[in-house]
Amino acid sequence: MKHVPTLDIRRFDTDREAFVAELGAAYREFGFCGIRGHGIDPALIDGAYQAFQALFALPDAVKRQYHLSGAGGARGYTPFKVETAKDSRHPDLKEFWHIGREIDRGHVYAERMPPNIWPPEVPALREYGYGLYQALDQLGRRVLQALALHIELPIDFFEDKVQFGNSILRPLHYPPLPEGEVPNVRAGAHEDINLITLLVGASAAGLEVLGRDGEWLPITTQGDAIVVNIGDMLQRLTNHVYPSTTHRVVNPPGEAGRQSRYSVPFFLHPNPDVVLDPLPQTITADNPNRYPESITAHDYLMQRLREIKLIA
Template sequence: MPDTASAQVPTLSLADQARDPAAFAQAFGRSFQRFGFAIVADHGVPQDLIGRAWQQTEALFALPEEEKRAYHVPGAGGARGYTPFKTEIAKDAKHVDLKEFWHVGRELPEGHRFAGDMPGNIWPDRPEGFRDTFVDLFAAFDRAGDRLLSAIALYLGLDEHWFDPAVKDGNSVLRLLHYPPIPADAEGVRAGAHEDINLITLLLGAEEAGLELLDRDSGEWLAIKPPEGAMVVNVGDMLQRLTNHVLPSTTHRVVNPPVERRGHSRYSMPFFLHPAPDFLIETLPGCVSAENPDRYPTPITAHDYLHERLVEIGLIKK
């Protein structure tokens, strides 16, 4: 069976943004408009921090099942803490995903106005140093995400700081993902075909391959193979809705490995960058034209949109 063709997603350097913000914004935006994805090197997330996070992610998921499940909050939509294996399902999929995960959210001060919408983090007793590592990693992703949103704003003809108030204290989530070894006859795939909910996703890659995007032009599944150390970034449905599909949220999946690799775990760390719960997702006027009429005349808050989608993927029950 031949290998899946690779997507020709360009690799961009975030270091170029400081030298020429407009040129970086054009290159980044064009990649988003063509693929819904971009690959970003020199993203500024410290490599030693990333290395520590990988080690602690593996240690976390190696804990006994009973210990991990003590950090699961039934009915909370997986917002924080642990979500067990075979819980989440892609919209319209027949089989649940073959994965378990842990969510870290924003640390809010006591009495914050979003405390009712953004629950506090759940921290495990072990591995040691887990909290410090992932608070730091969340902040590093946040900084990189702000820079990428600035480029998107410029590409859309907006002020470079347009997204700043939208994502200040945003409901972003850092997901630690473990795809355990699977049998050759496993039903379903590691992550079924889906689109992300948020504005943009920043993904630190996995040693094990499997990430594929659905190319809109050809209808083919294409493998995404970023260079070592680079970050995969993709459009989420909130940004697609905000831009009236000028920037499309591309369907993607994580396929099962070849039989000879099914005894190996796969780990990844996506950062789902969300706006604040009260942000109104309202079509940008510059993204509406005679050729592209407004698909979403009725605005919706980020909080309500997120709730709708969590119901669809089985994390919240109706």
């Protein structure tokens, strides 16, 4: 049976050419790859998870104080059964919180990146939540360096396009499933909107990726591995050389479904004004330009948030 590979990113420094080739091949086939050897402190990840669990354990009325109506969930709390996968009839069985980039309120992007919400009920959230945000942001930039090299771009090609990216850390809580038949799944089949997603906490069963053959492949990680996948913005920028692969979180059977599931994706976005035109080196006779209409990262994000019912 096929499986999504896991690669050690330390080889980017010791065996660069081979690592870049293997990473690029994994993404061209699956749109997903596990990354280990990333050096993120396990104590940071554990501390963040403890803060996130405390956050979701707050009374519903308290959490809803941090839900900003009309903001598309850009910061703070989004309640259970709000987000709906594109073309899905049922909302996802999850609640989540959004942590974004901390920027000066006089910054040119400040209007598009609101300040974070740090609830006093969970004082550890700021230290551990934003600490994990920064660590995943740095790891994501390293992955983008390797992806750039694989398609013969300069190693630093993405650097000035993501350093103020509208990236989001999204702690997720899938509550225990109710008894009996459940018409919806924890997260319906979808593709991510952003450049790449880094997922901390795919150790619990449920995450599945749709293979080229139409079969669903389960993904679970071991050790320190973080699952990193391509989003629609990078698929667009690379004219589908790097595919954004459909994935979902299914409901586990039996007793496993009676337990909460937590996971923490980091959605790495470009700067809001980056234009998502396909790169010239990805346009060929066999792969003509699929996106002749230009769009900025911010406008694309807004378009997609409407599709998944996070904004009207």
